[in-house]
Amino acid sequence: MVTDVAAPTKSSKVQQQTYNSADAQAWKAQMLRLPYRSYLYSYPHKTAYREFPSPLPLRELWASEPAESFFLYMHIPFCGARCGFCNLFTLPDKRANVHEQYVDALERQARQWGPVTSHKPYARFAIGGGTPTLLPARQLKRLFDIAVKDMKVDLQQVSISVETSPETITKEKLAILRDHRVDRVSMGIQSFVAEESAAIFRPQDPAEVYRALDKLTKNRFPILNLDLIYGLPGQTEDTWMYSLQEALRFDPEEIFLYPLYTREHTIVKPDDIRQHGEDQRLAYYTLARDYLIGRGYVQSSMRRFAKAGTTSMKQLLDYSCQEEGMVGLGCGARSYTRHVHYASRYGVSRQATASIIADYVAADDYSTADYGFVLGPDEQKRRFILKALLHREGLRLADYHQRFGSLPADDYPELNLPLLSGMAYEKDGTMYLSDEGLSCSDAIGDWLISAEVRERMEGFVLA
Numbered sequence: 001m002v003t004d005v006a007a008p009t010k011s012s013k014v015q016q017q018t019y020n021s022a023d024a025q026a027w028k029a030q031m032l033r034l035p036y037r038s039y040l041y042s043y044p045h046k047t048a049y050r051e052f053p054s055p056l057p058l059r060e061l062w063a064s065e066p067a068e069s070f071f072l073y074m075h076i077p078f079c080g081a082r083c084g085f086c087n088l089f090t091l092p093d094k095r096a097n098v099h100e101q102y103v104d105a106l107e108r109q110a111r112q113w114g115p116v117t118s119h120k121p122y123a124r125f126a127i128g129g130g131t132p133t134l135l136p137a138r139q140l141k142r143l144f145d146i147a148v149k150d151m152k153v154d155l156q157q158v159s160i161s162v163e164t165s166p167e168t169i170t171k172e173k174l175a176i177l178r179d180h181r182v183d184r185v186s187m188g189i190q191s192f193v194a195e196e197s198a199a200i201f202r203p204q205d206p207a208e209v210y211r212a213l214d215k216l217t218k219n220r221f222p223i224l225n226l227d228l229i230y231g232l233p234g235q236t237e238d239t240w241m242y243s244l245q246e247a248l249r250f251d252p253e254e255i256f257l258y259p260l261y262t263r264e265h266t267i268v269k270p271d272d273i274r275q276h277g278e279d280q281r282l283a284y285y286t287l288a289r290d291y292l293i294g295r296g297y298v299q300s301s302m303r304r305f306a307k308a309g310t311t312s313m314k315q316l317l318d319y320s321c322q323e324e325g326m327v328g329l330g331c332g333a334r335s336y337t338r339h340v341h342y343a344s345r346y347g348v349s350r351q352a353t354a355s356i357i358a359d360y361v362a363a364d365d366y367s368t369a370d371y372g373f374v375l376g377p378d379e380q381k382r383r384f385i386l387k388a389l390l391h392r393e394g395l396r397l398a399d400y401h402q403r404f405g406s407l408p409a410d411d412y413p414e415l416n417l418p419l420l421s422g423m424a425y426e427k428d429g430t431m432y433l434s435d436e437g438l439s440c441s442d443a444i445g446d447w448l449i450s451a452e453v454r455e456r457m458e459g460f461v462l463a
Contacts (some may be wrong), residue, residue: 003385005266011273017113017257019414019417020022020420021420022417024416024419024421025421027421027447028422030443030447031423032440033453034126035281035282035439035440036167036259036261037442037443037446038442038443038445039261039442039456040390040441040442040445040446040448043379043382043383043386043387043453044341044373044375044383044449044456045453045457046334047346047456048345048373048457049342049343049345049346049371049373049455049456050213051371052369052374055368055369056369056380058113058116058272058367058369059116059367061337061340063119064119064337065120065324066338067120067324067325068120069121069122070117070122070326071118071122071123071124071125071326071327072122072147072325073125073126073127073128073326073333073334074126074127074128074329074330074333075128075130075329075333076102076128076130076131076132076135076143077090077129077130077331078091078092078093078099078102078129078134079091079129079134079165080094080131080134080203081201081202081203082257088349089130089331089332089347089353089356090332090353091353091354092099093131094134096136096139098137099134100136100139102330102331102357102360102361103135103139104361105360106143106146106329106330107146107329108363108366109329109330109366110146110147110148110150110329112151112367114150114151114325116367117327118151119154121154121157122151122327123151123157123158123159124153124159125158125160126160126162126163127162127163128161130163131163132163133168133173133258137172138175138288140173140182141176151327152287153430156181156251157235159184160180160183161182161184161185161223162184162186163187164186165188166204166208166209166211166212166213167204169187169212171215175219178219178221182221183221183223184221184224184225184254184312185221185223185224185225186226186227186256187212188229189209189228189247190202190229190232191239191243192209192242192243192246193206193243196232196233196235196243200229200232201324216250217251219442222253222311222313223253223311223312224251224252224254224255225252225253226247226252226254226255227258228256228257230257230285230288230453231280231284233278237280237283239290240284240287241287241291244291244292254307254310255297255305256290257285257289257305257307257449258303259281259285260281268412278449282439285439289439292305293305296308299453300392300393301441302390302438308463324337324338329346332356335369339375339380340369341372341373341375342369342370342373343371343372345371378450380404380411381400381404382412384403385400385412385415389424389431389433389444390438390441390444392432394431395408395431395432408431414448414449418433418444419431420439423436423440423444
């Protein structure tokens with residue numbers, strides 16, 4: 001029986017090429033037993049980052065980056081309150097002077113980074129957090145001015161996405177988004193049931209949610225995305241479907257469905273799920289998935305469901321999920337070149353996050369990377385596989401061969417396990433996850449993590 005195939009050694013590789021049906025079914029049982037044990041936001045996870053032996057000059061990193069176009073991300077780490085499930089780099093702080101000082105620092109950073117990354121065009125631009133629209137209107141507008149003036153973003157040819165929350169939606173801020181050609185507005189609702197929001201320490205009045213949605217639909221953007229969470233404490237099948245149906249009343253182009261993730265560093269703990277009885281998250285996901293597909297939505301990943309043909313109204317440059325070229329401005333943002341991922345230090349607690357932000361705001365020099373992960377050939381291959389396999393587009397074997405000169409199953413024979421178990425299949429030279437495999441994307445992502453990354457993550461586990 002195969003009990004752990006996450007990180008094969010060279011000596012065991014020959015043995016692992018002889019998987020049989022029993023091995024595959026045992027592996028599948030592992031995936032189904034703990035389907036939410038990880039969350040592959042990006043590989044390798046930020047908890048695997050470490051201080052570099054010496055700072056890396058950004059000019060050298062970006063001069064050799066092969067991506068044809070880049071993705072600009074701005075991170076605004078402030079929010080009105082920390083939700084019980086959140087372990088993102090955020091700080092509850094509504095003070096306008098704190099926001100202004102932060103944007104001042106982001107502008108200083110952009111003036112140093114712009115000349116380093118402006119040799120290639122931007123295809124995507126996103127502002128996330130935290131809650132970017134928590135910023136006063138003047139500071140929100142400054143973010144777009146910084147993108148255009150300092151980072152050389154062309155708002156006419158770049159897809160622009162902005163995250164928001166119900167209590168921060170105002171007429172003035174929506175006008176700023178509209179005037180700057182924002183294509184996609186994403187709002188985290190999580191639940192339309194007040195008791196469920198309260199259970200995750202999210203102070204949210206359903207009436208305020210409806211007011212915000214009314215404003216958004218009157219100021220229609222090309223893409224409206226709504227986030228919902230299943231598996232909340234006290235949630236039932238009926239209340240889960242009620243939230244989904246309420247969201248659909250506003251005809252969003254996209255819906256993202258997230259399982260409730262809990263970690264030891266979050267307010268809501270793993271036991272808060274278990275104490276409400278049997279874990280229903282997979283059942284709720286399946287119910288919502290089938291309902292959305294029945295309503296004409298197309299599933300592109302475990303989380304994303306979109307109307308067919310959903311797209312920006314602009315003529316966009318190509319940007320593949322397989323490419324790197326992610327330029328992350330702001331404290332907490334991650335940047336990805338093909339060989340190096342880097343960011344500010346990782347923190348979850350209020351004290352740690354506030355300290356990291358204070359250091360960022362006080363800094364004058366942003367020209368080097370000193371904390372991150374250097375990706376060797378093995379990690380680049382694993383990242384390529386995971387970025388492709390966990391989406392509907394699948395893993396094209398020819399693309400992998402063109403980049404690495406080998407085939408995925410030759411490098412990682414354990415890829416035969418999802419194929420033998422029925423959680424994946426191959427068609428026309430592409431490996432796809434089946435519906436069942438896609439439903440366990442988190443576990444499958446966790447399964448392919450290398451031994452080095454797993455050791456560095458120091459027991460970072462979801463429940």
